[in-house]
Amino acid sequence: MDATELRELLSLEGLRLLDSLPQWDSAADVVRTVSALRREGHPPARVAAALAQSRLRSRAETKFGPFAERMLFTEAGLEQATRLSVAAQHAGRFQRAGIGWVADLGCGIGADAMALASLDIEVTAVERDEVTAAVAAYNLAPWSNARVEHGTAEEADLAGIGGVYLDPARRDGVKRLANPADWSPSLDFAFDLATRLPTGVKLGPGIDRDLIPDDAEAQWVSVDRDVVELGLWFGAVARAGIRRSALVIGSHGVAELSAERDSEDEPVGTLGEYVYEPDGAVIRARLIGDLARSLGGRMLSPTIAYLTADTAVQTPFASAFRVVEEFPLDKRTLKKELAAREIGTLEIKKRGVDIDPATFRSSLGLAGSESATLILTRVGERRRALLAERVG
Template sequence: MNQSELRELLSSEGLRLLDSLPAWRSSDEIVRTVSELRKAGHSAALVAAVLSQSKLRAKATSKFGPFADRMLYTEAGLEQATRLSVASQHAGRFATAGVKWVADLGCGIGADALAIAGLGLTVTAVERDETTAAIASYNLAPWSNAHVVHGDAESTDLTGIDGVYLDPARRDARVRLTNPADWTPTLDFAFELAERYPTGIKLGPGIDRDLIPKQAEAQWVSVGREVVELGLWFGAVAREGIRRSALVIGEHGTAEMTAAADSADEAAGELGQYLFEPDGAVIRARLIGDLARQLEGRMLDTSIAYFSADTAAVSPFATCFEIVADFPLDRRSLKRELATRKIGTLEIKKRGVDIDPATFRTSLSLKGENSATLILTRVAGKRRALLAQRPALSPSPTV
């Protein structure tokens, strides 16, 4: 979004027109909508601006729920914004720690600042991009305890601040920056603040674990089985005795596994009747061993994140599959077996084998009315194809 588009959008005509539009459904209707709005006397620039926002609001519903329809966005800002369900967890840490005034350095469109202000804390939200700062100002306008500053995080006056949250920019013109020294602010700057303030730092979940300070609480977060971030927490916003955490948010609500360190691996053993696929947050946090022991399981292979058990269980931290058949991983024999079983719809999962699931599925020439899951992996070092189904599980036992 450029400045001229923003001016169109923030005009009284622009905001009224945006709020009057029906919910965005499909780009198939765009030509007709543009024609109707132009016939009504709206300029081409204004129509383009409000339709772009209408589309972004529709996308934002998955992150912001009912708040989505009263916020404004940039495309990059929405993509990088914290989901409200996760931002509320961040804000809750500062509130629990007794922090009164938080500096959100690199606030983007204001998602985390919104959650912090919503808990009654004072928040100063700092954003270096002028357009994004203006968007954040609009989004935070309903909260008198939130103030947006267009400026640089590393030169912000922190007088009176008693807590800091940072989301370093890790892209430049949509190119991912792999060197933490190139981030804005830099990771070293963030760590320096963490020595002086209760501090939270949002990072990508795949960051090099060697960069995680020993004194930090590292929390990997997944939403709907997608790992969305790694949060590093320091000082009063870190919890005593916890250095590893997997926070899982989904239809079940919120669940968390915690530990003082990476968990010890569970020994490998025979394939049982059930296979468990741990949530990505559990895998990233290296708590698979703890989860396997809780579910009385054993690893399929010491280098693979799947584990097996003799009993099914419901867990927010793993998906359970019932093993129907165990085959060598051979495409021709699998093709015959699937044809015999009339399997036409096949979900393919894989770990520990170099296979492209989409290409492999095409090569099987599937036909039939039945469906199944095919898990391609290694069991005791051997390549196997496990035909599976999701069992009908009762609500208990739950771990």
């Protein structure tokens, strides 16, 4: 979105048009819709801006739920925005620490600032991009305790601020920036702030772990089994005795596995009746061993993140499968066995073997009304195929 498009949207007529549009339907005839709106007298630029925003609002529902209906978005801002369920967890840290005024440096479209403001925390949200700052100001307008400043994190006035939250920009347009010194603000700037103020830093979950300071609490977060971020927490917003944690958000609610350090893996053991696939946040946090012990389980192979156990245990930290049968990882054998069981729908999961699941599935000639899961992996040092069914 550019400044001209934003001006169209923020006009009284633009907002009325946007709110009058039906829910976005990707299958609808856009040309017909545009023609109808033009016949009603709306200028082309306003129609284009409103329809683009309607599409973004529809996409935003997965992150913001019903709040998306009253927000504005940019394409990049929506992609990078914190999910509201995760932002609420961030804000709760500052609230529990008793911090009454937070600077959100690099606030984007304002997701984290919204969560902070909703807990009656004073928020100064700073954004370097002028259009994005204007969008954030619109989104934060319902909260009198939040204000948006157009500027850089490095130049923000932090006098009186009680805590800081940063989400460094890690892209230059569409290009991903590999060097943390090139981020905006840089990682060094963020870590320097953390020596002076309670600080939270949002990073990508795949960051080089060697960059994580020893005094940081590192929390990997997943939503519906998708690992969405790594949060580093310092000072009063970090918890004593915790350096590694996996926060898992899903239909079960919110659950957390935490520890003072990376956990030691359990030894490799024999294949049990059940196989567990740890949540990605647990894997990233290197807490697989602690999870295995909570399940009474063991590793399937030394370097593969599958666990096995003899009993079924409901856990938010892993998906569970009951092993129906074990086969050699041989295509001809599997094709015969799946045909005999009339399996036509097959979920394929794999770790530790160099196989493309889509290509492998198409080679099996599946037909039939039954469904199953096939886990392609190593049991000890052997390449195996585990026919299984989901149990949790």
